[in-house]
Amino acid sequence: MTKPIHTHDATVKGISLNQIAWLLPVTLLVHQLEEYIGEFPLWYSNLLNAQLSNQDFLVINGIGLFAFTVFAWSYFVNKNKLVLASLGVLVFVNGILHLLLSIFTFTYSPGTISGVVLFIPLGIIIFKRIMPSLRDQEKIIAIASGILVLFTVSLIAFNI
Numbered sequence: 001m002t003k004p005i006h007t008h009d010a011t012v013k014g015i016s017l018n019q020i021a022w023l024l025p026v027t028l029l030v031h032q033l034e035e036y037i038g039e040f041p042l043w044y045s046n047l048l049n050a051q052l053s054n055q056d057f058l059v060i061n062g063i064g065l066f067a068f069t070v071f072a073w074s075y076f077v078n079k080n081k082l083v084l085a086s087l088g089v090l091v092f093v094n095g096i097l098h099l100l101l102s103i104f105t106f107t108y109s110p111g112t113i114s115g116v117v118l119f120i121p122l123g124i125i126i127f128k129r130i131m132p133s134l135r136d137q138e139k140i141i142a143i144a145s146g147i148l149v150l151f152t153v154s155l156i157a158f159n160i
C-alpha cells in the first residue's frame with residue numbers, strides 16, 4: 001500500500017521537519033567529536049587490525065560532515081523527506097552499531113554515548129514521523145541508502 005507524499009513542512013507531533021533537518025548535522029558533529037576525543041581511530045584499528053590514522057579520520061569525517069550537512073539542509077530548499085529519512089537510517093544504524101560493538105567487545109566504542117543519547121532517539125523520531133509519509137518504494141530506498149552510505153564509509157576507513 002502506498003501513501004501520498006506530503007510536500008508541506010508541517011510540525012509533526014512536536015518537532016518540525018525543518019528542526020529535524022537542522023538537528024541531523026548538529027548531532028553528527030557531536031558524535032564525531034566524541035569519536036575523536038575517545039580516540040576512535042585507535043579503537044577501530046585495534047578492533048579490525050586496520051591502519052586508520054587520526055588524520056585519515058579527520059579527512060573522512062570532514063568530508064562526511066560536509067556532505068551530510070548539504071544533504072540535510074537541502075531539505076530547506078526542496079522539502080524532500082526521502083533525504084531526511086535516509087540520513088535518519090544512517091544515524092540510527094550507526095548508534096545501534098556503536099552500542100552493539102561496545103557490548104560484544106566489552107569495551108567503550110567511542111561514539112556510543114552520542115549514538116545512544118542522540119542518534120538512536122533521532123532515528124526513532126524520523127522513523128515515526130517521516131517514514132509513514134513515504135511510499136513503500138521510498139522507504140526501501142531510504143533504508144538501503146542509509147545503510148549503504150554507513151558501510152561505504154566503514155569500508156573506506158578500513159582500507160586506508
